[in-house]
Amino acid sequence: MYMVLVLFGVSLLIFFLARVMPGDPARLALGPEATQEQVASLRHKLGLDRPLYTQYYVFLRGLFKGELGMSLITKRDVFKDLIQRLPATLELVMTAMLIAILGGIPLGVLSALHKDRTIDQISRIFAFAGVSFPRFWIGIMFQIAFAYILGLLPITGRISGDPPTRITGLYLLDSLIARDFPAFVDSFKHLLLPSLTLSLSPLAQITRITRANMIEQLRKDYSIVMRTIGMPEVVNIYKYMLKNAFTSTLTVIGLLTGWMIGNAFVIEQVFSWPGMARYGVNSVLRNDFNAVVGVTLVIAVGYVVINLIVDLLYGYLDPRIRLKR
Amino acid sequence: MNKPIRFILVGLVVVLLGGLAIGVAHAEEVVLTYVTQQETMCFDPAKSIDETELGNVFNTYDLLVYPLETGEAPVPWLAESWDVSGDGLTYTFHLRKGVLFHDGTELTAEDVAFSMDRMLRINMGFSWLWTGILDPGDVEVIDPYTVSFHLNKTFGPFIATLVQFGIVNKDLIMANMKEGEFGEFGDYGQEYLETTVAGSGPYTVESVELGDRIIFRKFDNYWRGWEEGQIDKVRWLIIPEAATMVVMMKKGEADMSEQWLSPEAFEDMAATPGVVVKENPQMQLFFLQMNNQKPPFDDVNVRKAISYAFDYATAIEAIFKGGAQAEGSVPVLMPGHNPDITVYQRDIEKAREYLAKSKYSKEELKAMTITYVYVYGLEIERKIGLLLADNLTEIDFNVEIRSELWGRITDMATKPESTPHFTAIYHTAKYPSPDSHTYLIYNPKAWGNYISMSWYENPEVTELTDSARTTADTEERYRLYGEVQRITTDEAAALFIANPVLRRAFRDHVKDYRYPGILGYDLVFYNLKIEK
Numbered sequence: 001m002y003m004v005l006v007l008f009g010v011s012l013l014i015f016f017l018a019r020v021m022p023g024d025p026a027r028l029a030l031g032p033e034a035t036q037e038q039v040a041s042l043r044h045k046l047g048l049d050r051p052l053y054t055q056y057y058v059f060l061r062g063l064f065k066g067e068l069g070m071s072l073i074t075k076r077d078v079f080k081d082l083i084q085r086l087p088a089t090l091e092l093v094m095t096a097m098l099i100a101i102l103g104g105i106p107l108g109v110l111s112a113l114h115k116d117r118t119i120d121q122i123s124r125i126f127a128f129a130g131v132s133f134p135r136f137w138i139g140i141m142f143q144i145a146f147a148y149i150l151g152l153l154p155i156t157g158r159i160s161g162d163p164p165t166r167i168t169g170l171y172l173l174d175s176l177i178a179r180d181f182p183a184f185v186d187s188f189k190h191l192l193l194p195s196l197t198l199s200l201s202p203l204a205q206i207t208r209i210t211r212a213n214m215i216e217q218l219r220k221d222y223s224i225v226m227r228t229i230g231m232p233e234v235v236n237i238y239k240y241m242l243k244n245a246f247t248s249t250l251t252v253i254g255l256l257t258g259w260m261i262g263n264a265f266v267i268e269q270v271f272s273w274p275g276m277a278r279y280g281v282n283s284v285l286r287n288d289f290n291a292v293v294g295v296t297l298v299i300a301v302g303y304v305v306i307n308l309i310v311d312l313l314y315g316y317l318d319p320r321i322r323l324k325r
Numbered sequence: 326m327n328k329p330i331r332f333i334l335v336g337l338v339v340v341l342l343g344g345l346a347i348g349v350a351h352a353e354e355v356v357l358t359y360v361t362q363q364e365t366m367c368f369d370p371a372k373s374i375d376e377t378e379l380g381n382v383f384n385t386y387d388l389l390v391y392p393l394e395t396g397e398a399p400v401p402w403l404a405e406s407w408d409v410s411g412d413g414l415t416y417t418f419h420l421r422k423g424v425l426f427h428d429g430t431e432l433t434a435e436d437v438a439f440s441m442d443r444m445l446r447i448n449m450g451f452s453w454l455w456t457g458i459l460d461p462g463d464v465e466v467i468d469p470y471t472v473s474f475h476l477n478k479t480f481g482p483f484i485a486t487l488v489q490f491g492i493v494n495k496d497l498i499m500a501n502m503k504e505g506e507f508g509e510f511g512d513y514g515q516e517y518l519e520t521t522v523a524g525s526g527p528y529t530v531e532s533v534e535l536g537d538r539i540i541f542r543k544f545d546n547y548w549r550g551w552e553e554g555q556i557d558k559v560r561w562l563i564i565p566e567a568a569t570m571v572v573m574m575k576k577g578e579a580d581m582s583e584q585w586l587s588p589e590a591f592e593d594m595a596a597t598p599g600v601v602v603k604e605n606p607q608m609q610l611f612f613l614q615m616n617n618q619k620p621p622f623d624d625v626n627v628r629k630a631i632s633y634a635f636d637y638a639t640a641i642e643a644i645f646k647g648g649a650q651a652e653g654s655v656p657v658l659m660p661g662h663n664p665d666i667t668v669y670q671r672d673i674e675k676a677r678e679y680l681a682k683s684k685y686s687k688e689e690l691k692a693m694t695i696t697y698v699y700v701y702g703l704e705i706e707r708k709i710g711l712l713l714a715d716n717l718t719e720i721d722f723n724v725e726i727r728s729e730l731w732g733r734i735t736d737m738a739t740k741p742e743s744t745p746h747f748t749a750i751y752h753t754a755k756y757p758s759p760d761s762h763t764y765l766i767y768n769p770k771a772w773g774n775y776i777s778m779s780w781y782e783n784p785e786v787t788e789l790t791d792s793a794r795t796t797a798d799t800e801e802r803y804r805l806y807g808e809v810q811r812i813t814t815d816e817a818a819a820l821f822i823a824n825p826v827l828r829r830a831f832r833d834h835v836k837d838y839r840y841p842g843i844l845g846y847d848l849v850f851y852n853l854k855i856e857k
Contacts, residue, residue: 021732022730023732033453038448287730287732
């Protein structure tokens with residue numbers, strides 16, 4: 001119920017905000033030389049000459065039919081554009097988050113276990129750099145090093161040749177389904193640099209929070225008892241301490257995933273990644289009001305769904321939460 | 326050798342030779358990679374307006390007439406010839422026979438009539454060119470190869486405007502139409518044409534990945550035929566980051582670049598072995614609109630003073646890094662350009678003389694803040710603003726420079742009160758007629774958009790531009806447009822700065838590039854060849 005209310009609130013807010021952006025969308029769609037009559041005709045067609053509440057009602061009605069209105073840039077329904085664009089962003093975000101989790105958690109644990117020693121200092125510098133360096137700069141540096149100088153990885157795009165037959169729109173998955181292994185390897189190579197660049201900041205944050213929580217767990221009585229009775233260190237750390245330390249890391253992962261869906265723009269721009277975030281920013285710059293609303297709604301849905309997953313995972317990690325329910 | 330082994334060996338040889346043949350055929354495929362930042366992907370000739378969209382249309386559709394590099398009147402193309410009635414109201418086109426659409430059906434007069442009706446009814450794209458001139462149903466099919474356009478009124482630039490009229494395959498559209506607002510024509514095939522084409526042009530669309538790439542494949546049965554070295558396949562890649570595009574050109578991962586890169590980026594590429602930067606004059610005007618209805622620009626003497634104070638040479642040499650100084654509003658390359666008009670040069674003494682004649686006192690002018698607005702992100706326009714501000718301090722003007730999003734500028738352009746003193750504007754010809762650089766700038770009927778932000782009003786010029794539109798005789802029409810150019814430069818209706826060049830970078834194996842001066846036409850890949 002709360003989810004529905006949140007989405008309704010977001011749709012209401014963004015719908016009205018998108019309609020007060022400067023510039024006449026009809027004029028922008030038709031080009032500067034279009035006559036006033038033409039502009040008026042398109043405004044009528046788009047319903048822009050109707051009261052805002054009527055426009056919102058029409059928008060909501062369309063939403064239930066899977067229609068988000070015509071994009072003034074691509075001149076097709078925004079829903080179709082999003083279906084085309086979203087998988088690229090999801091593939092990028094999911095891979096980046098996987099790298100961040102697989103890198104950040106072990107690094108955080110290692111850092112906590114070797115607190116204030118060399119490995120911890122290196123990890124802290126890395127975490128600091130990961131958060132501080134601008135992502136576009138890191139992306140361009142990666143391009144220069146790995147693509148331009150070493151020639152190991154492609155500079156831009158999702159794939160060199162023809163994309164695999166579209167099933168999910170996720171090239172890695174689609175190429176596997178089609179058993180097109182060269183396409184899989186090629187897609188993976190294209191994905192590596194952008195996802196690595198996007199993952200650095202989340203990786204640093206996950207490292208920091210895991211380290212802090214693990215240090216806290218290390219000081220707890222149960223952890224000292226476990227060590228005293230001779231419980232193997234690996235079991236103690238990964239089965240008991242990390243599970244307890246993971247709850248707040250999970251919150252951060254959830255928030256970061258939602259954040260990445262909307263903020264992958266810079267990476268998509270630098271690596272010519274045809275994703276939804278780039279589409280969203282271009283829509284704002286070109287006053288494509290239907291597209292702005294569509295992208296914002298998708299990001300909102302993304303946040304809501306991720307929060308739901310995180311809530312469910314809390315229950316798994318902490319039985320007290322499960323039992324309360 | 327026993328029979329099965331012989332059979333297997335023969336089979337192996339056949340497979341090997343077959344594979345070799347396929348390999349050779351594949352190796353011979355001529356592929357060109359074009360890179361651009363522009364993302365728009367529209368293949369519908371009834372909706373296309375920007376360079377990318379027009380490039381798509383000119384590669385996949387054909388037109389009745391075609392523009393020339395020399396800037397002269399368009400030449401016959403699908404229309405082998407045409408007749409004009411004595412009153413200038415009926416244009417009858419005689420179509421080329423044997424032109425095939427991509428699906429193998431023949432292009433006929435039915436398709437031409439259908440395409441114009443479709444264009445006018447959808448009422449987007451370039452349909453404004455024929456608003457009030459043609460109505461749906463005004464195109465009559467005489468026979469399969471003859472079609473007549475019955476105009477509502479005489480329209481001198483009519484033939485020139487047809488360079489924006491792509492012809493669609495009626496049967497294919499009708500077979501693929503969805504429910505829509507156009508009655509028996511449904512949605513007029515708009516949904517169908519979102520990601521595919523229904524034309525007869527040199528290329529078909531093989532695949533589209535939105536925001537990423539378009540793959541064009543040559544149409545074997547194109548009516549002009551094919552020669553060795555012409556492009557078989559075009560990879561049109563969208564590269565949003567200019568720096569990445571430059572790297573791709575330098576590395577040889579791209580063969581041809583877009584035109585919107587900075588002069589510095591082109592200099593960088595030109596210094597790389599294997600990359601050639603080509604410069605072509607274009608029918609483009611860069612000018613600063615001066616709001617003639619806003620003080621102090623409502624005084625012709627102030628406008629003239631500014632025209633004499635500006636440093637044109639520095640703008641062209643140091644900022645545009647090439648091109649020619651504008652001679653009035655009509656680009657030098659355009660047919661009908663009048664060379665016998667006032668061309669202002671920097672002369673501070675003359676500027677001061679005109680200021681002294683102004684109705685505004687020196688103190689009044691000094692107290693005013695003159696706003697200069699340019700499009701957010703356009704570095705050249707920002708530099709022009711700085712140069713202008715610097716030049717005008719010599720005649721005691723105080724200039725405030727401000728950038729705005731394009732959407733905001735189009736809003737400002739709707740009323741004289743909201744239009745700033747100066748607005749930096751590029752105006753590129755969409756059809757080869759001075760009409761686009763006179764009527765659209767100075768005639769009050771065209772007011773309200775970015776081209777007319779000077780709000781210049783002169784009954785004589787209004788009369789001349791109206792008359793020119795309704796004059797069928799080309800020479801007379803050009804004379805009228807020439808007169809408009811003379812008056813408007815005499816009165817310094819705007820600050821006419823440059824006719825910039827169009828630059829593109831190519832790998833040096835790409836040959837035969839040519840540009841007919843009209844936006845999008847140099848993206849016709851049929852004209853290019855690759856020399857190995």
